[in-house]
Amino acid sequence: MxxxxxxxxxxxxxxxxxxxxxxxxxxxxxxxxxxxxxxxxxxxxxxxxxxxxxxxxxxxxxxxxxxxxxxxxxxxxxxxxxxxxxxxxxxxxxxxxxxxxxxxxxxxxxxxxxxxxxxxxxxxxxxxxxxxxxxxxxxxxxxxxxxxxxxxxxxxxxxxxxxxxxxxxxxxxxxxxxxxxxxxxxxxxxxxxxxxxxxxxxxxxxxxxxxxxxxxxxxxxxxxxxxxxxxxAPDVSEVIDLDDDQEWWDEEAVTKHHDMMSDRHRSIVDEMLSSKKRFTGTIYRRKRYGKTRAEIRFDGLAGCLRTPKGGSARQIVIAIDKGKLRIRWMSPREYARLQGASDFPLVENTIQNLYGFGxxxxxxxxxxxxxxxxxxxxxxxxxxxxxxxxxxxxxxxxxxxxxxxxxxxx
Ligand SMILES: C[S@@+](CC[C@H](N)C(=O)[O-])C[C@H]1O[C@@H](n2cnc3c(N)ncnc32)[C@H](O)[C@@H]1O
Known part of the structure; x- marks a missing residue:
């Protein structure tokens, strides 16, 4: 055999x-x-x-x-x-x-x-x-x-x-x-x-x-x-692309997600911004007591990847550097890295990739x-x-x- x-x-x-x-x-x-x-x-x-x-x-x-x-x-x-x-x-x-x-x-x-x-x-x-x-x-x-x-x-x-x-x-x-x-x-x-x-x-x-x-x-x-x-595992920052070519959100969307954070998470973020600390992490949107919250993980891990049915199942990247806050959807390549398949070939369609890896x-x-x-x-x-x-x-x-x-x- x-x-x-x-x-x-x-x-x-x-x-x-x-x-x-x-x-x-x-x-x-x-x-x-x-x-x-x-x-x-x-x-x-x-x-x-x-x-x-x-x-x-x-x-x-x-x-x-x-x-x-x-x-x-x-x-x-x-x-x-x-x-x-x-x-x-x-x-x-x-x-x-x-x-x-x-x-x-x-x-x-x-x-x-x-x-x-x-x-x-x-x-x-x-x-x-x-x-x-x-x-x-x-x-x-x-x-x-x-x-x-x-x-x-x-x-x-x-x-x-x-x-x-x-x-x-x-x-x-x-x-x-x-x-x-x-x-x-x-x-x-x-x-x-x-x-x-x-x-x-x-x-x-x-x-x-x-x-x-x-x-x-x-x-x-x-x-x-x-x-x-x-x-x-290495820290999640190791798998996140931080360059300007990424599809970072505009100020309105960033502010919206900053507002969606719990008081505790927002104050941690604000402290990092004012002290010019560096931080790279991930966010999931979750319903808590009837409100949609942008929940950040501070433990160096990404949350469990899921199939992106609606925005709540899609992972978000947050990066803080030199007093600047940047947020965007996690990319298919980053999904692939989080599954330990960094070089896996992707298809054109983003959602199809995210479904596959999630x-x-x-x-x-x-x-x-x-x-x-x-x-x-x-x-x-x-x-x-x-x-x-x-x-x-x-x-x-x-x-x-x-x-x-x-x-x-x-
Ligand atoms: C949890 S995923 C498995 C993912 C896979 N291990 C991988 O690494 O990509 C479950 C899979 O079951 C497939 N599936 C669901 N219903 C099925 C069926 N009736 N017959 C065959 N495959 C099915 C889905 O299309 C999906 O790809």
Missing amino acids: NKAFCEFFAGIGLVREGLSDSGWTCVYANDINPKKRELYTKRFGDNGHFHLDDVWNCAEVLTRLPDPPFLATASFPCIDLSLAGHWKGFDGDHSSTFFGFAKVLEGMGDRRPKVVMLENVTGFITSKGGKDFEAAARALAELGYWIDAFVLDAKNFVPQSRPRVFVIGVHESFSTSVVARKGSGDWFGGAWSRHVERGGKKLRPDNLRELMERVELPTGWAAVNIAPPTSS DAVCVPVIRWIDQHVLTPLFNSYLKTRGNGRKSHAAVATANNAGGERPEHVA
């Missing part, structure tokens, strides 16, 4: 961007959005492996999927797992596309990847009091995967606050010492607990740990032996996971190939290939 992977909900391809350094080959990519595909193919070319289609068209997806890839990734839509989607969770049309992915895995039968990786916002852990996370873990476990999960924040790598939960599924047919399995006798139970302890609350916060302790799965919980990343994964986070989890799993597979354990779970067969979208999904 080659170091091959397929990516679902591929978007503009930042999962692939993060995996490509260590020799992974993307053999199939799926996304429904042609504008994302345009960005993806601008970066990676188009050799026909990008399948522009609804993941719920499982039969078609299955015919396009090549020989068994080792890894499948799925950063399925997050909107229903957040306030923006009214916490509909898996009752929403968007995030429930996870089950389209699960149907594809089911239909793959014995071509099923040895490892799967999900990515989503941390609201995935808490949605419906943990029930949605449990449903996803159970769906994968019923397909024979042992499940681990951990949280990583992009702020360890780039100046952006972007905590995300990653779920790793390791198929029961693949025996590896890279993960410890919980509860398979004292020996395994002990190692599992040690691995979880090593990751601490940073990697597996209480709410996640509680689910991993409480929820019973047909396979079980696993844990990779990883400690949280210790690196820290929705994407942070590249160095994927690299870190690759280095500590995915490549070790692949190397371990190469070593143990041929010694795989026999599957105990009822592995679903290709009879279910034509997965159907549930009633509530339009």
Whole structure:
């Protein structure tokens, strides 16, 4: 088996961007959005492996999927797992596309990847009091995967606050010492607990740990032996362009945003202006008690990039230098830098770029996971190939290939 992977909900391809350094080959990519595909193919070319289609068209997806890839990734839509989607969770049309992915895995039968990786916002852990996370873990476990999960924040790598939960599924047919399995006798139970302890609350916060302790799965919980990343990111000023060629706003718009600041933020800004201090940071507009506020981050990080639906989701740059205040929209290139993809080729349309990057994964986070989890799993597979354990779970067969979208999904 080659170091091959397929990516679902591929978007503009930042999962692939993060995996490509260590020799992974993307053999199939799926996304429904042609504008994302345009960005993806601008970066990676188009050799026909990008399948522009609804993941719920499982039969078609299955015919396009090549020989068994080792890894499948799925950063399925997050909107229903957040306030923006009214916490509909898996009752929403968007995030429930996870089950389209699960149907594809089911239909793959014995071509099923040895490892799967999900990515989503941390609201995935808490949605419906943990029930949605449990449903996803159970769906994968019923397909024979042992499940681990951990949280990583992009702020360890780039100046952006972007905590995300990653779920790793390791198929029961693949025996590896890279993960410890919980509860398979004292020996395994002990190692599992040690691995979880090593990751601490940073990697597996209480709410996640509680689910991993409480929820019973047909396979079980696993844990990779990883400690949280210790690196820290440069200041946000490192990714912001301060030259006069940028589209800085006119005085009226700057004054409007100065007025929109809370008294506390405005007084900090005014103090910097009068003392001729330098400051570069970011602003989000937020509704607070019925008023729109221009909220500044002073901690050297940008807020979490989002898709720019309306001005409140679009990030703003603020720069103070020599007593002068300048403000403007953050540019697509700066969005790309905040996702660790500085040189990623952009398209003409600004909003299309911002949508692509706002929705994407942070590249160095994927690299870190690759280095500590995915490549070790692949190397371990190469070593143990041929010694795989026999599957105990009822592995679903290709009879279910034509997965159907549930009633509530339009
Ligand atoms: C969170 S984004 C993934 C971004 C991607 N990881 C990246 O780095 O660009 C979710 C993606 O799911 C895609 N999507 C939503 N519904 C889909 C469906 N029914 N079938 C396939 N893709 C879908 C969206 O177009 C979007 O690109």
